[in-house]
Amino acid sequence: MNNEAYPLIFERSTAGRSGFSLPENDVEDMEIESMFEDEYIRKEKAELPEVSELQLIRHYTGLSTRNHGVDTGFYPLGSCTMKYNPKLNEDVARLPGFSHIHPYQEESTVQGALTWMYDLQESLCEITGMDTVTLQPAAGAQGEWTGLMMIRAFHENNGDYGRTKVIVPDSAHGTNPASATVAGFEAVTVKTNERGLVDIEDLKRLVDHQTAALMLTNPNTLGLFEEEILVMAKIVHEAGGKLYYDGANLNAILGYTRPGDMGFDVVHLNLHKTFTGPHGGGGPGSGPVGVTAEFDPYLPKPVLVKNNDSITFEYERPSSIGRVKPYYGNFGINLRAYTYIRTMGAEGLRRVSEYAVLNANYMMRKLEKSFDLPYKQHCKHEFVISGKLQKKQGVRTLDMAKRLLDFGYHPPTIYFPINVEEAMMIEPTETEAKETLDGFIETMEQIALEAKNEPEKVQEAPHSTVVGRMDETTAARKPVLKYDFNR
Ligand SMILES: *Cc1c(COP(=O)(O)O)cnc(C)c1O
Numbered sequence: 001m002n003n004e005a006y007p008l009i010f011e012r013s014t015a016g017r018s019g020f021s022l023p024e025n026d027v028e029d030m031e032i033e034s035m036f037e038d039e040y041i042r043k044e045k046a047e048l049p050e051v052s053e054l055q056l057i058r059h060y061t062g063l064s065t066r067n068h069g070v071d072t073g074f075y076p077l078g079s080c081t082m083k084y085n086p087k088l089n090e091d092v093a094r095l096p097g098f099s100h101i102h103p104y105q106e107e108s109t110v111q112g113a114l115t116w117m118y119d120l121q122e123s124l125c126e127i128t129g130m131d132t133v134t135l136q137p138a139a140g141a142q143g144e145w146t147g148l149m150m151i152r153a154f155h156e157n158n159g160d161y162g163r164t165k166v167i168v169p170d171s172a173h174g175t176n177p178a179s180a181t182v183a184g185f186e187a188v189t190v191k192t193n194e195r196g197l198v199d200i201e202d203l204k205r206l207v208d209h210q211t212a213a214l215m216l217t218n219p220n221t222l223g224l225f226e227e228e229i230l231v232m233a234k235i236v237h238e239a240g241g242k243l244y245y246d247g248a249n250l251n252a253i254l255g256y257t258r259p260g261d262m263g264f265d266v267v268h269l270n271l272h273k274t275f276t277g278p279h280g281g282g283g284p285g286s287g288p289v290g291v292t293a294e295f296d297p298y299l300p301k302p303v304l305v306k307n308n309d310s311i312t313f314e315y316e317r318p319s320s321i322g323r324v325k326p327y328y329g330n331f332g333i334n335l336r337a338y339t340y341i342r343t344m345g346a347e348g349l350r351r352v353s354e355y356a357v358l359n360a361n362y363m364m365r366k367l368e369k370s371f372d373l374p375y376k377q378h379c380k381h382e383f384v385i386s387g388k389l390q391k392k393q394g395v396r397t398l399d400m401a402k403r404l405l406d407f408g409y410h411p412p413t414i415y416f417p418i419n420v421e422e423a424m425m426i427e428p429t430e431t432e433a434k435e436t437l438d439g440f441i442e443t444m445e446q447i448a449l450e451a452k453n454e455p456e457k458v459q460e461a462p463h464s465t466v467v468g469r470m471d472e473t474t475a476a477r478k479p480v481l482k483y484d485f486n487r
Pocket of ligand 1: 221248285
C-alpha cells in the first residue's frame with residue numbers, strides 16, 4: 001500500500017481518450033436548441049472523465065481494495081452484527097422474476113413475490129412470538145418510530161392522551177430516545193444497576209399513568225440478558241403502558257426465546273443485521289415491526305391479506321398510522337432475509353444463537369485477562385470491555401482502535417455504550433472461525449502490551465493504512481463531498 005492520494009477518475013482523464021467504441025453515426029444531426037427552452041440547455045461542455053476501459057476498471061477495482069469489508073476481514077463492530085452475507089441470497093435477489101418486476105404491477109401478476117412476502121411475515125411472527133408483522137420500515141430506527149407511532153395510536157384510540165413518556169435505559173442504543181422524541185414522546189431515562197441491568201427500583205419510581213411504553217433491548221446494549229424481564233413487563237403493563245422490544249440484535253436469542261414470550265407488545269427487527277442483509281456503508285436496511293393482535297388496526301398500510309387463492313394488499317385501513325415507506329419496504333433486503341431463513345431452517349437459526357453467544361463468551365473470557373471487564377456475568381452475542389487500565393498508561397481506546405487497523409482488523413464499536421468508560425463493544429458474530437477469533441485475541445493482547453511498553457506506537461497508529469490518523473472532528477463537521485475542479 002502507498003500513502004499517496006488516490007487520484008480522482010477526473011484526474012486520470014486525457015482529452016480524446018474513450019473507453020468504448022460506437023458504430024458510425026448514421027442519422028442526421030439535430031439542433032436540440034430548437035426543441036427545448038433555453039434554460040434547460042447546458043451551454044458549457046460536460047466535464048466527463050476521458051479514460052480507457054482498462055484505466056476505468058483499475059481505478060475502481062483499486063479503490064475497492066482500499067476498503068475494509070466483511071468479505072475481506074474480521075469486522076467485530078458491536079451492536080452492528082457484521083456477519084457474513086451468504087452469496088446465495090444475492091443470487092436469489094437477482095432472479096429476473098424478482099428484480100424486473102415493478103411495484104405498480106397488477107397484483108395478479110406478482111403472486112410469487114407476494115407469497116414470499118407473506119411467508120416472511122409469518123416466519124418473523126414465529127421467530128418473535130408476535131401476531132402480525134409489517135415489512136415496510138426501511139431500517140431499525142424507522143421500525144422504532146413506526147412501532148412507537150402504533151403505540152401512540154393505540155393509547156389515543158382509547159382516549160388515553162396523557163401517556164406522553166417513553167422510558168429508555170441509559171444503556172440503550174441512541175436511536176431509542178431519538179425515535180421516542182420524533183414520535184412525539186418525552187424520553188425518560190431509567191438507570192442501569194451495578195450488574196449492567198435495568199434498575200428495577202428506579203423503573204418502579206418512573207412508571208405511572210403518563211407512561212406510554214418502556215423501550216428495551218434484551219439482551220441489552222451491554223450484551224447482557226435482562227433477567228428481570230417478566231417483572232418489568234408486569235410493572236409496565238399494570239400501569240397501562242406497553243412494552244417495546246428493540247430486536248435489532250436478535251442473534252443472541254433466535255430459536256431460544258421470543259420477545260412475545262417475554263411479554264412484549266411491539267418489536268422491530270433489523271433484517272440487515274441478524275438476517276444477513278449486507279449493510280456496510282449505511283444501507284439499505286429493513287426494520288420490520290411485529291405486534292400483538294390489539295395493534296393490528298394501526299399497522300402501516302397497505303397490509304397483505306391472504307384470500308382463498310391469492311394474496312392482495314388491503315388499503316382500507318381507517319385506523320392505520322399510514323404508509324411509512326413508498327411501496328412495500330426494501331424488497332431486495334427482505335428477499336435476502338427470506339432466503340436466509342429458508343436456507344437455515346428452524347434448527348439452523350437456533351445454531352446461530354449458540355455460536356454467536358459461544359464466540360462472544362470465548363473472546364470475553366480471554367480478553368478479560370488484559371482489559372477491564374465492567375460486567376462479569378456471561379454475555380450474550382456481544383460484550384463490552386473498558387480501556388481504563390490502558391488509559392492510565394496514556395493510551396486511549398481510540399488509539400487502540402486505530403492500532404487494530406494495522407493488523408487488518410476493523411475496530412470494534414468504541415465509546416458506546418456511554419455508561420462504560422473508554423468502552424470497546426465487541427461482537428464477533430456466529431460466522432467466524434475459531435482461528436479468526438484467536439488471531440484477534442492475540443492482537444488485542446499485543447496491543448495491551450504495547451500500551452504498557454511502547455505507548456507511542458499505539459498513540460500514533462495506524463502506521464500501515466492508506467490513510468493515516470485523521471482529524472475525525474473536522475471530517476465529520478466539515479466534510480468535502482464534491483469534486484472541486486479548481487483544487
Ligand atoms: C443498529 C441498531 C439500531 C438502529 O438500527 P438502524 O437500522 O441503524 O436504524 C437500533 N437499536 C439497536 C440495539 C441496534 O443495534
